[in-house]
Amino acid sequence: FSRLTSGLRRSSEKLTESVSAVFTKRKLDAAAIEELEELLIAADLGPAAAMRVTDRLARDRFDKDVTDEEVKDALAATIEETLKPLEAPLDFSSGPRPEIVLFVGVNGSGKTTTLGKIAATLTRAGKKTLLVAGDTFRAAAVEQVSVWGERAGAPVEKREIGADAAGLAYDAVSRAQRDGFDVVLIDTAGRLQTKTALMDELRKIVRVIRKLDETAPHRVILVLDGTVGANAVSQAEAFLEASQVTGLVMTKLDGTAKGGALVQVADRFQLPVHAIGIGEGIDDLQPFDARAFARALSG
Ligand code: GDP
Numbered sequence: 001f002s003r004l005t006s007g008l009r010r011s012s013e014k015l016t017e018s019v020s021a022v023f024t025k026r027k028l029d030a031a032a033i034e035e036l037e038e039l040l041i042a043a044d045l046g047p048a049a050a051m052r053v054t055d056r057l058a059r060d061r062f063d064k065d066v067t068d069e070e071v072k073d074a075l076a077a078t079i080e081e082t083l084k085p086l087e088a089p090l091d092f093s094s095g096p097r098p099e100i101v102l103f104v105g106v107n108g109s110g111k112t113t114t115l116g117k118i119a120a121t122l123t124r125a126g127k128k129t130l131l132v133a134g135d136t137f138r139a140a141a142v143e144q145v146s147v148w149g150e151r152a153g154a155p156v157e158k159r160e161i162g163a164d165a166a167g168l169a170y171d172a173v174s175r176a177q178r179d180g181f182d183v184v185l186i187d188t189a190g191r192l193q194t195k196t197a198l199m200d201e202l203r204k205i206v207r208v209i210r211k212l213d214e215t216a217p218h219r220v221i222l223v224l225d226g227t228v229g230a231n232a233v234s235q236a237e238a239f240l241e242a243s244q245v246t247g248l249v250m251t252k253l254d255g256t257a258k259g260g261a262l263v264q265v266a267d268r269f270q271l272p273v274h275a276i277g278i279g280e281g282i283d284d285l286q287p288f289d290a291r292a293f294a295r296a297l298s299g
């Protein structure tokens with residue numbers, strides 16, 4: 001996990017420096033607890049997780065001296081405990097066939113890249129995978145799915161710019177059913193500015209593919225950009241409203257100073273975490289490991 005560790009170094013350095021500044025052998029009184037809670041919230045952990053860290057410490061250390069190492073240990077333990085039940089590495093071995101997966105998230109969050117990385121893993125494992133360039137409004141988005149299809153060795157369903165995304169998804173799923181595909185990965189548009197249009201489009205895609213398989217989509221993966229910090233919470237809220245999100249991928253955790261937001265979003269919405277993005281390359285998606293993440297973040 002060296003890349004994750006170095007990627008989250010800036011998050012953890014910032015956090016542990018401020019922990020050390022506050023807690024170099026200091027009595028854990030009410031003021032110290034408040035200060036610690038504030039700096040954990042500033043690190044985007046969210047109020048609930050921040051309070052769990054201080055509660056854990058205060059349980060047996062209240063009004064006693066604590067060291068920064070003890071604080072970091074409590075932080076790591078709390079993050080691990082929070083995220084362990086939500087650790088959900090992707091597994092396509094026992095799902096329905098074809099398993100239909102929708103990717104949702106704001107433009108630029110790393111949706112297409114994540115879809116491409118997952119496609120590559122699937123084709124390497126011998127899974128017949130179909131990619132769908134469902135953001136039919138942006139030529140660059142369609143082009144990018146095509147590039148990833150080539151990299152991953154997977155065919156791509158696409159249409160001309162401006163075409164109906166739901167119609168495209170319908171054709172793609174029909175093709176997948178007819179030609180014995182194992183997995184269908186559908187990219188979608190992520191224009192949050194027009195929330196009702198976004199919701200309508202996602203709902204229409206779902207409605208239309210349910211005509212072919214009433215249990216579809218089998219997964220709706222929300223992709224969040226790790227560099228936006230606590231803004232990830234409102235993004236998650238919007239997409240949870242627009243679709244039935246089943247799990248989460250957080251990208252760009254290489255070199256971000258905002259890794260704490262993953263804790264807040266997963267915790268608040270109790271969303272399973274599938275993987276984290278740690279770079280732009282084909283192998284830069286790591287199955288989520290709560291313990292490794294907790295350790296990397298708390299330094
Ligand atoms: P989309 O609009 O949501 O489909 O986002 P893209 O997949 O096009 O990604 C937006 C940009 O972020 C691209 O330049 C990607 O190469 C980059 N990107 C995606 N994931 C990661 C990641 O984990 N780390 C880094 N450093 N860049 C990423």
